[in-house]
Amino acid sequence: QVQLVESGGGLVQAGGSLRLSCVASGRTFSRYNMGWFRQAPGKEREFVGAISRSGGATWYGNSVKGRFTISRDNAKTTVYLQMNSLKPEDTAVYYCAADVGYGSPINRIEYDYWGQGTQVTVSS
Numbered sequence: 001q002v003q004l005v006e007s008g009g010g011l012v013q014a015g016g017s018l019r020l021s022c023v024a025s026g027r028t029f030s031r032y033n034m035g036w037f038r039q040a041p042g043k044e045r046e047f048v049g050a051i052s053r054s055g056g057a058t059w060y061g062n063s064v065k066g067r068f069t070i071s072r073d074n075a076k077t078t079v080y081l082q083m084n085s086l087k088p089e090d091t092a093v094y095y096c097a098a099d100v101g102y103g104s105p106i107n108r109i110e111y112d113y114w115g116q117g118t119q120v121t122v123s124s
C-alpha cells in the first residue's frame with residue numbers, strides 16, 4: 001500500500017508560479033513511475049506529466065509543455081510539479097499518482113495509487 005499526500009496548491013494570479021509536492025509513504029518509491037493529473041469541475045481527469053522511476057524520462061500533456069516541469073527526489077520519496085506561466089485554464093484539483101507496473105505513463109488507468117488532491121486556482 002502506498003499513501004500519497006499532495007501540498008503546495010493555492011490561489012495565484014495569471015502568469016505566476018506554484019510548486020506542488022507529493023510525498024509518498026514506504027521505502028519502495030523508486031520502483032514507481034509517478035504522475036500528475038488534474039481535474040477541473042465538469043471535466044475528465046487530465047494527464048499533466050509523469051516521470052520514470054529513475055527520473056531519467058519525463059512526459060507532459062500538450063497543454064502544459066514548456067510551462068510545467070516534473071521532478072523527483074527518491075531519497076525524500078517526493079515528486080514535484082513546478083508550474084510556471086500559469087493560466088486561468090490551469091485551475092483544477094491536482095492529483096499525484098503512482099504506477100507500480102509498466103504501462104503507459106500518460107494513461108490514468110495504469111496508476112494504482114492516488115493522492116487526495118490539492119486545489120490550484122489561477123485568477124485572471
